[in-house]
Amino acid sequence: MAVSTTAVRAWVVGLGTVGQWLLRFLHSNAGRLADRHGVAVTVVGVANARDGFVYDEEGLDLASVLEPIANGRSIAEQHAVRHYSSALDGLAGTDADVLVEVTASPAGDGEPGLSHMREALGRGIPVVTSNKWPVALHGVELARLARSRGAVLRAESTVMSGTPLLGPLVEGLAGTIPIELRGIVNATANFILSAMAGGRSYEEALAEAQEAGLAERGIEADVEGYDAQAKVMILAGLLFGRQLRPDQVVRRGISAIGRAEVDEAVAAGGRIRQVATLRFSEPDGAGEVDARVEPLALRGDDPLANVEGTTNAVICRASPVGEITIAGPGAGLELAGQGVLSDLIAVARSRSR
Numbered sequence: 490m491a492v493s494t495t496a497v498r499a500w501v502v503g504l505g506t507v508g509q510w511l512l513r514f515l516h517s518n519a520g521r522l523a524d525r526h527g528v529a530v531t532v533v534g535v536a537n538a539r540d541g542f543v544y545d546e547e548g549l550d551l552a553s554v555l556e557p558i559a560n561g562r563s564i565a566e567q568h569a570v571r572h573y574s575s576a577l578d579g580l581a582g583t584d585a586d587v588l589v590e591v592t593a594s595p596a597g598d599g600e601p602g603l604s605h606m607r608e609a610l611g612r613g614i615p616v617v618t619s620n621k622w623p624v625a626l627h628g629v630e631l632a633r634l635a636r637s638r639g640a641v642l643r644a645e646s647t648v649m650s651g652t653p654l655l656g657p658l659v660e661g662l663a664g665t666i667p668i669e670l671r672g673i674v675n676a677t678a679n680f681i682l683s684a685m686a687g688g689r690s691y692e693e694a695l696a697e698a699q700e701a702g703l704a705e706r707g708i709e710a711d712v713e714g715y716d717a718q719a720k721v722m723i724l725a726g727l728l729f730g731r732q733l734r735p736d737q738v739v740r741r742g743i744s745a746i747g748r749a750e751v752d753e754a755v756a757a758g759g760r761i762r763q764v765a766t767l768r769f770s771e772p773d774g775a776g777e778v779d780a781r782v783e784p785l786a787l788r789g790d791d792p793l794a795n796v797e798g799t800t801n802a803v804i805c806r807a808s809p810v811g812e813i814t815i816a817g818p819g820a821g822l823e824l825a826g827q828g829v830l831s832d833l834i835a836v837a838r839s840r841s842r
Contacts, residue, residue: 494523497837498548500534500585502576502605503592504558507619507646508535510826511589511833516551528837533585538592538601540564542579544571577601580608587836590618591829596715596735599623606631606642613638615839617832619646619825625719626735628726643835644727646828648674648720649801652817653831658728658805665807667728669768672803673796674720676820677703677711678743678763682784683797685751686760691744703799703820713742717765717782725767728805729774739781746784758789762796772808 501508515522515530522528532549536542540563543549549567557566565572573579580588588609594602603623606616610631618624624631624644635642648654658667673679677698684694699708710716718738725733743763754761764785770776787794792814796802801819806812818824 494527494529495837495840496529496531497587497833497840498531498533498585499587499589499833500536500580500583500609501532501589501591502536502542502580503590503602503620504535504537504564505591505593506822507591507825507829508537508589509555509558510822511591511829512551512555514826514830516555522834526834526838528834530833530837534579534583535564536573536576536579537564538576542573542576543567544573544579544583545569546583577604577608580605585614586840587615587617587833589829589833590616590620590623592620594620594622596622596626596719599626603627607634610634610638610640610642613640615641615643615836617643617829617836619644619829621647621716621719621723624726625722627732628723629730629732632727632730641836641839643832644723645832646825647723649803649815649817649819649828650676650821651824651827651831652801652815652819653828654803654815655727656835657815658724658803658813662805662807662810662813665810666772667774667805667807668772669766670724670728670803670805671764671766671793673762673793673801674765674803674819675711675714675717675763676799676801676818677708678714678717679796679801679819680799681712682743682746682751682761682763685746685748686755690748691746712744714740714763714782717763721765721767721780721782724803725774725778725780729767729769731769731774731778733778733780737778737780739783741781741783743784750786754786757786759787759791760789760794761786762793764793
């Protein structure tokens with residue numbers, strides 16, 4: 490018996506490491522996606538900040554898209570395609586079944602990713618994203634817009650990369666009352682603190698993290714807690730339905746952690762970890778908020794003390810279930826791409842229902 494497939498036409502906006510990984514995967518694994526997942530993805534539009542947006546309603550030749558990117562040339566070299574000067578113009582002037590938004594919009598205002606997502610969701614088109622700050626700054630608004638238009642917003646890669654977290658917490662615990670969570674959500678900071686517990690200095694551990702490629706766009710966002718701050722805001726918005734501002738999340742980095750502090754924690758049988766905490770004075774995201782990202786000396790019997798290296802972990806307490814712990818790798822190009830891919834497959838499967 491032939492396996493039926495659901496066809497999905499996708500825009501991919503953002504052609505950095507994650508966007509390119511996804512295009513390569515879709516190009517090389519079309520048969521596997523169809524056979525194993527019943528999904529056929531046709532990329533009809535791609536965009537980057539330098540070259541604008543190119544579109545072919547019949548589907549772009551992904552090999553012809555990837556080749557100029559690899560050689561530093563413009564994606565606008567494509568033949569017989571429509572070209573727009575910006576991604577937003579291209580989205581507004583064309584059509585697709587899903588937007589994959591994988592740009593790296595900065596913390597100031599989350600643009601241009603925020604406008605890309607608003608354009609798609611406002612038209613009832615689902616959004617899959619790995620772009621943290623638009624969701625951190627406007628997650629509640631985007632989720633409401635999606636619901637009001639009968640679309641979905643999926644952002645699995647924004648918190649724990651390829652390890653499923655938002656799906657299990659937001660969808661798997663639907664109907665529960667989330668009360669609080671705490672976790673380790675930055676792989677680079679945890680790698681550094683783990684290395685320091687093993688005897689390396691901060692400078693040595695930082696150099697190892699950089700050599701391992703854990704900080705693609707610089708190390709400050711990781712060691713000073715900005716990345717974890719964004720993730721706390723995403724979890725507050727998508728899990729608790731509470732939009733936080735950056736100034737509502739207490740943030741302390743790990744760069745000032747010294748040898749003596751690390752040795753003292755180790756001698757006591759514990760570890761120093763960069764811990765993200767989210768608590769509300771009333772259940773379900775109501776009341777006063779206590780949101781913070783800070784290095785803490787944890788006792789040895791604390792589950793987070795034993796989370797080593799680039800592993801991430803989140804412990805969520807919800808009524809009536811109790812505590813749920815989710816742990817897994819939290820960094821890496823393929824992992825970030827995998828999170829986006831899993832969301833894309835989920836969107837495609839929902840279309841066949």
